[in-house]
Amino acid sequence: MAIRIPVSSYPHNIINTNIRSRSSSCSSDVKSSASSIRSKAITSSLKQQRKLKEKNFDLDLLPHLSPLQLTEEIASSFDLDVVVHELERLFNQPGAYPPHPYLPGPSSPSTSPGFSGHPVRVAYQGVRGSYCQEAAVKAFSPVCNAFPCIHMEDAFQALEDRTADRAIVPAENSIDGTIDRNFDLLLRHDNVEIAGELILPVNHCLLAVPGACRSDLKRIVSHPQALSHCKTKLELMALDVDEVPNAAEAARFVSENGISDTAVIGSVIAAKEFGLQAIEQNFQDQIGNFNRFLQLGLRPVLPGRRDKSPSGTWKTTVAFSLEKGVSDLFRALWHFESRNIAVTRVEHRPNQLNPVRAVKKETGTIRYFEYIFILDLEGKVSDPGLKEALIQLDEISGFCRVLGSYSCT
Amino acid sequence: MAIRIPVSSYPHNIINTNIRSRSSSCSSDVKSSASSIRSKAITSSLKQQRKLKEKNFDLDLLPHLSPLQLTEEIASSFDLDVVVHELERLFNQPGAYPPHPYLPGPSSPSTSPGFSGHPVRVAYQGVRGSYCQEAAVKAFSPVCNAFPCIHMEDAFQALEDRTADRAIVPAENSIDGTIDRNFDLLLRHDNVEIAGELILPVNHCLLAVPGACRSDLKRIVSHPQALSHCKTKLELMALDVDEVPNAAEAARFVSENGISDTAVIGSVIAAKEFGLQAIEQNFQDQIGNFNRFLQLGLRPVLPGRRDKSPSGTWKTTVAFSLEKGVSDLFRALWHFESRNIAVTRVEHRPNQLNPVRAVKKETGTIRYFEYIFILDLEGKVSDPGLKEALIQLDEISGFCRVLGSYSCT
Known part of the structure; x- marks a missing residue:
């Protein structure tokens, strides 16, 4: 067994490294990554901008008009879709309107089942019947109003525009790895913070229409990921196996059309949502198959009464870039190691503001990719040791942000 | 600027950690991850196994028959598709037939343009006109025979069954991040080794049919990733933008059907392959947009004359799990830091053989996900310092394997 070396045996000069050279580009805003683009939205937005331009409409004036004036002003000149688009844009603009009354300020802590008397409104990334819905319901039941967001961005947006108090997004599967996109979005949304973690x-489940027997089945369908988790059992069953892009949607289809020869591999909640029976539960091959979800909230995260109690283990997640690149990760980790703060996860995402560093060497130009590192640390951000370590980490970082400090059980 | 602290100032006791407690599950075989499954193949394979079973055919006997006997034997009893499937299976089985004559043994180093007189056969992951084809041609031109493999697995398989001398697979984009799947496959294929790296x-390019002008264009199509890389320029053009699952396929379609109002964002090689013109090159918004490809070979990697000369910088890639989990990554990095060996990349993939560790604490059971870490190190595996560091790394690892040591320019 490896032994943890006590702090005192590391040299003092590492603990006290206090070398600062921060670039002016110390921005916390990291651009959106690839899959975010939705062409329809772009097309529509571009068309509308052109229309506004053609009509010589002063776009800068719009925010200064009242909603009613605005509606009348635009409606008098443009098509209905332009009106709707502009109203949506203004409504979603931060600060355009006073905060919604249901989100209490820091001086009025919530004592309601959720936030200010209404059930917790939880946006989850996915569709009805997905594992993410299951996580949302498990985290906030019995009093919660969980609603789906098909695109990951939409779950973040629901927090930003305050139509949700919390968002649940998938972060990782223990067998398949990280859902990178949500970390990119977290880096991009300064106002959104990690409020908790759920490992489920x-x-x-092998889902079929009520009354269907195993012997009726001719085909099993699911998402490729679920099929691969059940590979051995599927081979034993020796039925046709088909991939579908969305298992929950397949469950709904099977139920609505009463297809009795087809089973869907899906969640318990899909069975409940679509009136299917679970012929078999825990159909996956491997033990140790867990999903990790992040519970997100708008900064500063306000505790709802249904949130996990603060008596559990605390975790802090911090994102940072390194002035000297990856080779300085050792130094970054040292700040935690030297204070006996356990690092439980080391993630990285491209540093989209500064993706590549080129260095001239005698053998030619070497290119190094630049990353934002994301560490999970055991402890609360207010713990003196962790606080100190984060200050020192900041000193070797071009960018450094605490993404959340939360209890998890 | 941060200063690199010299080795001598770190305490000796860290350098000499020599604590060994290896689990018996020190297997280098890591299971295939989710997206690998292809249901059609499973279905077809299961059906064939059933057919063979129904006919009481002795499956174990098959490999002992000559190819001709085998064909006759199976064809006399089964459908044609079973014959084809079984022949394919046997042909692909390692060791079923003597190695192909064109792959020289270690005692007969190649002096030909590629391997033993034939052009280098390069399997690339993707379709004709993809960036991966571009990488394959750039790495091995002018004498190479590059062929596409739609599925990532197929590129690995082409090496294993020796239908390819090299495979080129995408590893990372500087803006979008890692192609995780190829690292899982690399961990799973013991015989495959990294033979080189290409950062391009x-x-x-904005591709259109010959003669088409910008003013003819009404629509731009590409893969979501390419579209997001060109977001700002697309907004300026104010045309319809549509996502397609494969840009190279779209380029072929536009060309074959002479669609003059649609441009495709794609590679130079797509223009060449499908007879399109590049209306504009470097259409992406951001400088610092690079792809990293891995060049793979069958272990031991035999140098072809077209491979990069060994005068460039060397890199070694090592994969390992940690007995004590993520919190020991600091210790792992120390072995390199203490020898001034630069770590240029720190990747992780799920440890699929042992994905989760549950630890009982006073606050309840805490679950930690377990990972295989993959480090890129500057240096040759035969360098005495790196060799020593790898031995020490192995001592704190449940699994440790050098995935390749290669020159890169």
Whole structure:
């Protein structure tokens, strides 16, 4: 067994490294990554901008008009879709309107089941019947109003525009790895913070219409990921196996059309949502198949009464870039190691503001990719040791932001 | 600027950690991850196994028959598709037939343009006209025979069954991040080794049929990733933008059907392959947009004359798990830091053989996900310092394997 070396045996000069050279580009805003683009939205937005331009409409004036004036002003000159688009844009603009009354300020802590008397409104990334819905319901039941967001961005947006108090997004599967996109979005949304973590065992169920027997089945369908988790059992069953892009949607289809020869591998909640029976639970091959979800909230995260109690283990997630690149990760980790703060996860995403560093060497130009590192640390951000370590980390970082400090059980 | 602290100032006791407690599950075989499954193949394979079973055919006997006997034997009893499937299976089985004569043994180093007189056969992951084809041609031109493999697995398989001398697979984009799947495959294929690295600037071209002008264009199509890389320029053009699952396929379609109002964002090689013109090159918004490709070979990697000369910088890639989990990554990095060996990349993939560790604490059971870490190190595996560091790394690892040591310019 490896032994943890006590702090005192590391040299003092590492603990006290206090070398600062921050670039002026110390921005916390990291651009959106690839899959975010939705062409329809772009097309529509571009068309509308052209229309406004053609009509010589002063775009800068719009925010200064009242909603009613605005509606009348635009409606008098443009098509209905332009009106709707502009109203949506203004409504979603931060600060355009006073905060919604249901989100209490820091001086009025919530004592309601959720936030200010209404059930917790939880946006989850996915569709009805997905594992993410299951996580949302498990985290906030019995009093919660969970609603789906098909695109990951939409779950973040629901927090930003305050139509949700919390968002649940998938972060990782223990067998398949990280859902990178949500970390990019977290880096991009300064106002959104990690409010908690949920690690839930995957329970792949064999779902069929009520009354269907195993012997009726000719085909099993699911998402490729779920099928691969059940590979051995599927081989034993020796039925046709088909991939579908969305298991929950397939469950709904099977139910609505009463297809009795087809089973879907899906969640318990899909069975409940679509009136299917679970012929078999825990159909996956491997134990140790877990999903990790992040619970997100708008900064500063306000505790709802249904949130996990602060008596559990605390975790802090910090994102940072390194002035000297990856080779300085050792130094970054040292700040935690030297204070006996356990690092439980080391993630990285491209540093989209500054993706590549080129260095001339005698053998030619070497290119190094630049990353934002994301560390999970055990402890509360207010713990003196962790606080100190984060200050020192900041000194070797071009960018450094605490993404959340939360209790998890 | 941060200062690199010299080795001598770190305490000796860290350098000499020599604590060994290896689990018996020190297997280098890591299971295939989710997206690998292809249901059609499973279905077909299961059906064939059933057919063979129903006919009481002795499956174990098959490999002992000559190819001719085998064909006759199976064909006499089964459908044609079973014959084809079984022949394919046997042909692909390692060791079923003597190695192909064109792959020289270690005692007969190649002096030909590629391997033993034939052009280098390069399998690339993707379709004709993809960036991966561009990388394959750039790495091995003018004498290479590059062929596409739609599925990532197929590029690995082409090496294993020796239908390819090299495979080129995408590893990372500087803006979008890692192609995780190829690292899982690399961990799973013990026989496959990294033979080189190619970092190429992305050159997104605006491709249209010959003679088409910008003013003819009404629509631009590409893969979501390429579209997001060109977001700002697309907004300026104010045309319809549509996502397609494959840009190279779209380029072929536009060309074959002479669609003059649609441009495709794609590679230079797509223009060449499908007879399109590049209306604009480097259409992407951001400088610093690079793709990193891995060049793979069958272990031991035999140098072809077209491979990069060994005068460039050397890199070694090592994969390992940590007995004590992520919190020991600091210790792992120390072995390199203490020898002034630069770590240029720190990747992780799920440890699929042992994905989760549950630890009982006073606050309840805490679950930690377990990872295989993959480090890129500057240096040759035969350098005495790196060799020593790898031995020490192995001592704190449940699994440790050098994935390749290669020159890169």
